[in-house]
Amino acid sequence: MSSSNWATDFLNQLNNAEFFIVPTLMNRHLTTAGQSDEDIKNNNAVLWNIESKHWQQFSQYAIEQNLRWVAGWAEHAETLFIVNACFEREGTYLLLRTHVNNESPELPSQATVYPAANRSERHTQDMFGINFIGHPDNRRWTQHKAWAVGSYPLRKDFPVQGEPQAVTPPDMDYPFVKAYGAGVYEIPVGPVHAGIIEPGHFRFQAVGELILNLEERLGYTHKGIEKIAEDRTPESLARLAGRVSGDTTVGHCWAACMAMEQAADIQIPPRASLIRGILAERERIANHLGDMGGICNDVAFVFAQMQFTRLRELCLRTNATVFGHRLLMDRIVPGGVISDLSAASCALITQEISQLRNELSEIMPAVDLNSSLEDRIYTAGYLLPEIAAAFGTLGYVGRASGQNFDVRRDSPYSPYDQVVFKVAVENQGDIASRFWVRYKEILSSLKLIEQFIAQLVIAQPADGEILTEWQPPKAGSEGLGIVEGWRGEIVTHIRFDTDNKIARFYPRDPSTLNWPALEKLVLNNIVPDFPVCNKSLNGSYSGNDL
Known part of the structure; x- marks a missing residue:
C-alpha cells in the first residue's frame, strides 16, 4: 500500500x-x-x-x-x-x-x-x-526550582528574562521511585560528574552489583531555547538552532532552515543541497569516531580509544581547513549555505576519505579480535527490539535493536533523494551492536560524500549558486523540518509572526526519545558497566534540556 x-x-x-x-x-x-x-x-x-x-x-x-x-x-x-x-x-x-x-x-x-x-x-x-x-507519570520534568509554582515560561505573558530568585533552591524533593528489601541500596550519580559531561542525575537501586532499577533526572541545562527564539530573524534563529546541541550543529541548523524555507516557500540551489549533505555526513563520521573511541575507553581499551580519537581529530582539522569551522557551526543558513567547495577542497576531502578507509581497515581487525573488549560489550546493555519500538528509539540506538528507519532513505530530502545507500540494521541490541552500527554508518557516509562530490564536480558548475534570496513569509506561515542527524531523526517546527520574526520554534532532538531507553537497557547489568552502557547510547543532555 x-x-x-x-x-x-x-x-x-x-x-x-x-x-x-x-x-x-x-x-x-x-x-x-x-x-x-x-x-x-x-x-x-x-x-x-x-x-x-x-x-x-x-x-x-x-x-x-x-x-x-x-x-x-x-x-x-x-x-x-x-x-x-x-x-x-x-x-x-x-x-x-x-x-x-x-x-x-x-x-x-x-x-x-x-x-x-x-x-x-x-x-x-x-x-x-x-x-x-490520565498521564501515567505527571511529576514535573523540565520545571525544577527555577520557577515559582504556577509559572509557565512558554506562555506569551511570561517575560523572557524570567522572574529569577536571588538563589535557586536545590531540587531536593523530586519523588524518585523507591525500592525496598534485603540487600537493596541506592546509588545517586550526579548531577555533577567527574568528567566534563553536562549535568544529569542517575538514581540506581541495586543488590550487590546488579542494577534493579535506574531513574533519570535531566533538565539541569535548561537554556530557554524555545523562549529566546521568539521574535528572532531567520538568520538569528538558524544560529540558535545550531546551538541546541553543539555536537549536532549541522543537523539542527539544517532542520530549522528546512522548516523556515518551507514556510517561506523557497527552494535552495541544488549545489547548496549537496554541500549540506556533505556537512551532515562529516558531522556523522566525526561523532561516530568519537563515540567508538569513548566506548573503548570505558572498558580500558586505550589503544583503540587513542586511534579513534586521532582519526576524529584529523576529520575536524579538515573541517576547519575546508569549511572554516571544526564543528561546522553556522555553515548552513536560510536559503542555502555560506561555504562553497572548490575543486581543491573536493580533492582534499576525497584524499582524506581514502586515508580514513585505509586506517580503519587496519584498526578494526584489532578491535574485533580483542577478547577483553568482547567480554565487556557483547550481550551487555541489551535493548529488546520491542522496547526499542515502544519508546520510539532512533538512529544507531534503534537500528542496533532492529528499528529499520532512516529519514534519508525512507522520507528522502535533497540531496539524499538523488543517491542510493544501505542503512545498517542489527538485531542483537547490545553495546557491541551499537558500536558496529556506528562503524557501518561511517562507511556508508564515506560513500555518500563521494557521490555528493561527484555531483558537485560533474553535474554542477564550479560557480553555481549556493544561496537563494530570502523571501519573508506571511504571518502564521509554518514549516516542519525533518532530517536524519547523526543520532537519528531531528524534527523541527517553526511558525512565523509578522515582520519576518519567529513566533514559535520547537526542535526535537533524537535524545528526547533515546534517553528513556537507557533506563531499560541497564537492567540486570552490573553497576560497573553503567558508564559503557551510557556511552553506547550517548544521549545529548543539551539537546534534551531545551
Missing part, C-alpha cells in the same frame, strides 16, 4: 468511527491527505485537525495502524493553546493538531498508549500548564 493510500484509508476509518478530522492545507510541505503518490513523495507530510476530546482515542487507532509516535509540542495563541503530535508510517508524517482553551487547559494523555510521548507531555505540562488527563 502506498503512503498516500494508507493515509487516506486511515482518515476514512476515523471519520467512519465518528471522529471529526479536517485535513488542512498548511503550506508547500504539509498538505492534505488523499493526494497523488507523486505529491506525497515530494511533501511527505499531512496535517489533520481533530477535536480535543478524541486526542487520546486517536492514539489508540494510530498504534493499531502501526504509526510511530514522533514528537509533541504546544503553542500559545491569544485565547487558546495549539497542541501538536507528529506520527510517522512508511516515510509519511502525519501532524495531528487540536486546540484547548486558556482558562482550564487539559487534554487526554497519549502517553497511556505511546510510552514515547511520556516526557514530551511532561515538558508541555511544565512549560504551558496544560494538564494531560
Whole structure:
C-alpha cells in the first residue's frame, strides 16, 4: 500500500468511527491527505485537525495502524493553546493538531498508549500548564526550582528574562521511585560528574552489583531555547538552532532552515543541497569516531580509544581547513549555505576519505579480535527490539535493536533523494551492536560524500549558486523540518509572526526519545558497566534540556 493510500484509508476509518478530522492545507510541505503518490513523495507530510476530546482515542487507532509516535509540542495563541503530535508510517508524517482553551487547559494523555510521548507531555505540562488527563507519570520534568509554582515560561505573558530568585533552591524533593528489601541500596550519580559531561542525575537501586532499577533526572541545562527564539530573524534563529546541541550543529541548523524555507516557500540551489549533505555526513563520521573511541575507553581499551580519537581529530582539522569551522557551526543558513567547495577542497576531502578507509581497515581487525573488549560489550546493555519500538528509539540506538528507519532513505530530502545507500540494521541490541552500527554508518557516509562530490564536480558548475534570496513569509506561515542527524531523526517546527520574526520554534532532538531507553537497557547489568552502557547510547543532555 502506498503512503498516500494508507493515509487516506486511515482518515476514512476515523471519520467512519465518528471522529471529526479536517485535513488542512498548511503550506508547500504539509498538505492534505488523499493526494497523488507523486505529491506525497515530494511533501511527505499531512496535517489533520481533530477535536480535543478524541486526542487520546486517536492514539489508540494510530498504534493499531502501526504509526510511530514522533514528537509533541504546544503553542500559545491569544485565547487558546495549539497542541501538536507528529506520527510517522512508511516515510509519511502525519501532524495531528487540536486546540484547548486558556482558562482550564487539559487534554487526554497519549502517553497511556505511546510510552514515547511520556516526557514530551511532561515538558508541555511544565512549560504551558496544560494538564494531560490520565498521564501515567505527571511529576514535573523540565520545571525544577527555577520557577515559582504556577509559572509557565512558554506562555506569551511570561517575560523572557524570567522572574529569577536571588538563589535557586536545590531540587531536593523530586519523588524518585523507591525500592525496598534485603540487600537493596541506592546509588545517586550526579548531577555533577567527574568528567566534563553536562549535568544529569542517575538514581540506581541495586543488590550487590546488579542494577534493579535506574531513574533519570535531566533538565539541569535548561537554556530557554524555545523562549529566546521568539521574535528572532531567520538568520538569528538558524544560529540558535545550531546551538541546541553543539555536537549536532549541522543537523539542527539544517532542520530549522528546512522548516523556515518551507514556510517561506523557497527552494535552495541544488549545489547548496549537496554541500549540506556533505556537512551532515562529516558531522556523522566525526561523532561516530568519537563515540567508538569513548566506548573503548570505558572498558580500558586505550589503544583503540587513542586511534579513534586521532582519526576524529584529523576529520575536524579538515573541517576547519575546508569549511572554516571544526564543528561546522553556522555553515548552513536560510536559503542555502555560506561555504562553497572548490575543486581543491573536493580533492582534499576525497584524499582524506581514502586515508580514513585505509586506517580503519587496519584498526578494526584489532578491535574485533580483542577478547577483553568482547567480554565487556557483547550481550551487555541489551535493548529488546520491542522496547526499542515502544519508546520510539532512533538512529544507531534503534537500528542496533532492529528499528529499520532512516529519514534519508525512507522520507528522502535533497540531496539524499538523488543517491542510493544501505542503512545498517542489527538485531542483537547490545553495546557491541551499537558500536558496529556506528562503524557501518561511517562507511556508508564515506560513500555518500563521494557521490555528493561527484555531483558537485560533474553535474554542477564550479560557480553555481549556493544561496537563494530570502523571501519573508506571511504571518502564521509554518514549516516542519525533518532530517536524519547523526543520532537519528531531528524534527523541527517553526511558525512565523509578522515582520519576518519567529513566533514559535520547537526542535526535537533524537535524545528526547533515546534517553528513556537507557533506563531499560541497564537492567540486570552490573553497576560497573553503567558508564559503557551510557556511552553506547550517548544521549545529548543539551539537546534534551531545551
